[in-house]
Amino acid sequence: MKKHLYIAGNWEEASNDHPLVNSYTQKEIERIPLASAEQVERSLAAAEASFSETKKLSVGERKDILHDLHTLISHQEKEYAECISLESGKAYQSALGEVKRALATLELCSEELNTFSERIKIQPKNTSHSVVYGYFPIGPVLGITPFNFPLNLVMHKLAPALAVGNPIIIKAALDTPGPAMMLARDIGKTAWPKKALSVLTCKHEQSETLVKDDRIKKLSFTGSAEVGWKLKTLAGKKKVTLELGGNAGVILCDDANVHRAAKVLAMGAFGNAGQSCISTQHILVQDSIYETFLTLFVEETNKLMVGDPLEPTIHIGTMIHEKAASKVESWIEEALQAGASAVLRGKREGNLLWPTILKNVPHHAKLFQEEVFGPVVHVSSFSKVEKAFDLLNASRYGLSAAVWTEDEKRKELAFSTLEYGQVIVNDSSSFRDDAAPYGGVKDSGIGREGPHFAMREMCEIKALVQFRNQ
Known part of the structure; x- marks a missing residue:
């Protein structure tokens, strides 16, 4: 599929672009649009506005959306794998394995919803009160992903956001944007609110604009330690997960x-x-x-x-x-x-x-x-x-x-x-x-991915404390 920006449910071109090169042949495949400041702003505005809709989606509606997306991808495993191989240079069999992992990540998020919305009871010291707590969607999420796993690492940000009811903006890797664009196309065929998803390719300046914006409530970044820690300093008060480098x-x-x-x-x-x-x-x-x-x-x-x-x-x-x-x-x-x-x-x-x-x-x-x-x-x-x-x-x-x-x-x-x-x-x-808590310590990052953990990191914990009549 030809690459366009996916902004709040609409495909758009851009005035500036970037070459997408086949790393094996070293020949240009096509030109990738680079989002302008105005397009980034519209993505942010749509994410903020759509939260009032996404947070009201029932557990059943969110499970249906994840199920429908799983069905769409499973019917196109070969196409997704070929796109991964063509753009990243990953061996086809490994790319096919990545597609299957992405499907498993979707399944895990859906299964997690079976208990996710339950209220959890705490036994207080003060017996005159009862206490329960629960997880509530935090709001617009920004996911920034690298080239090396251009489907499953996107899925580890996208699927948890959809599962809990958060709008999300994906900033895809310039070298491997295709799988993220394919995901946008397929999510557009589900009941997920159209304005609650944007998939962009852009330069560092626009990425930093996204990170700094207070309308984004959660940043999930996978990439180098140098870039990740810099973005954390720009993120302000928002929650941050960094999955960075290793040795x-x-x-x-x-x-x-x-x-x-x-x-x-x-x-x-x-x-x-x-x-x-x-x-x-x-x-x-x-x-x-x-x-x-x-x-x-x-x-x-x-x-x-x-x-x-x-x-x-x-x-x-x-x-x-x-x-x-x-x-x-x-x-x-x-x-x-x-x-x-x-x-x-x-x-x-x-x-x-x-x-x-x-x-x-x-x-x-x-x-x-x-x-x-x-x-x-x-x-x-x-x-x-x-x-x-x-x-x-x-x-x-x-x-x-x-x-x-x-x-x-x-x-x-x-x-x-x-x-x-x-x-x-x-x-x-x-x-x-993909079910396990995944993340690092020291310069390798903060926070954890894996559906159980990512879904909770994309939420706020809220307590309900009630006085009990004796």
Whole structure:
């Protein structure tokens, strides 16, 4: 479908535009409209005005809207997946998996509504009063989403907003706006109030206008730490959720299943060309299994197919653009110049980067300290598990970490010790269950997504306190 702005139920063009480029062919697909200040203002005005309608929708009406949207998407899984692959360079099979995850996110929001509107009773100390509380929609929500999961990360903002009865404005990623525009088209076929949804593409100036505006009551942002924390300073008194970057580490203890770990972590590190905030970037392996794991890990990595993302046999597609690919190459070179060695050095063709595995990366290198967001992983060894925990905790990020062990005490120690929003056991750091609370600590953000949690963060809690006649 041709890309237009979706403003309060209407498709519009704009006087300024931006090239949408296929990251594999590096050829322009079409021009993307950039919302003007006047179009942003109309989106805000419509969101504010429509709240009086959306907050009155019954639970049954909201469940019907979510169900109808689920039906529409499920009949177009292939079309959504192709759009994701075409614009982002994500391998088609992974894109299809993203569509299925988005459908699951919708289902979770609908299921959450079964109990969401119930009043919760509290037993007060003062027995002359009764107390109940409930969740009430907060008002217009602004969702700002990145390029790397252009459907499911939009859904994690959109579906909770619809579920609780909040109007929402989506600022879609300039590099991958198509899935969000397709969602707007399909929501327009449901009973959701037309003025209560706008999907925009715009430059930073207009994004900041949206963030600053007091008519927006909740900001949900997924993206880089640098941009996210800046937007928080602009957001004023509104509620804010930030899901930001990571530098995910995985610890393999001496009782780990190294064969399964090698296979799982190869995709965990290099799937989506490493362009995930929870992509495995550092693997710490206990001394006694280090060499065995490294050999198996290289073998499994070499099995991954790199190429045209629309080909169904491909595992790894492209970097999003040339600038991103060049940055990753420069970080690899910096690490090698600083003393790291390449176990497997991936080549580059255009925006395709083959996987790279390094060892002995110095702690001061960018690859050790920061989020590379590319198909690179570095491997190191450790003797004592506690030292590995300390090394991961030294990071300024805290989004996702993983530990491989069969020992229950080690699992519990990891859960209680690691300073991360989620701790994964016997799987990749890149695993996310869409029902779980998801978010980070330290520079990785504040607040939590996941339908149960996002829906409540898009509400105000209100208490009803009544005097009881004796």
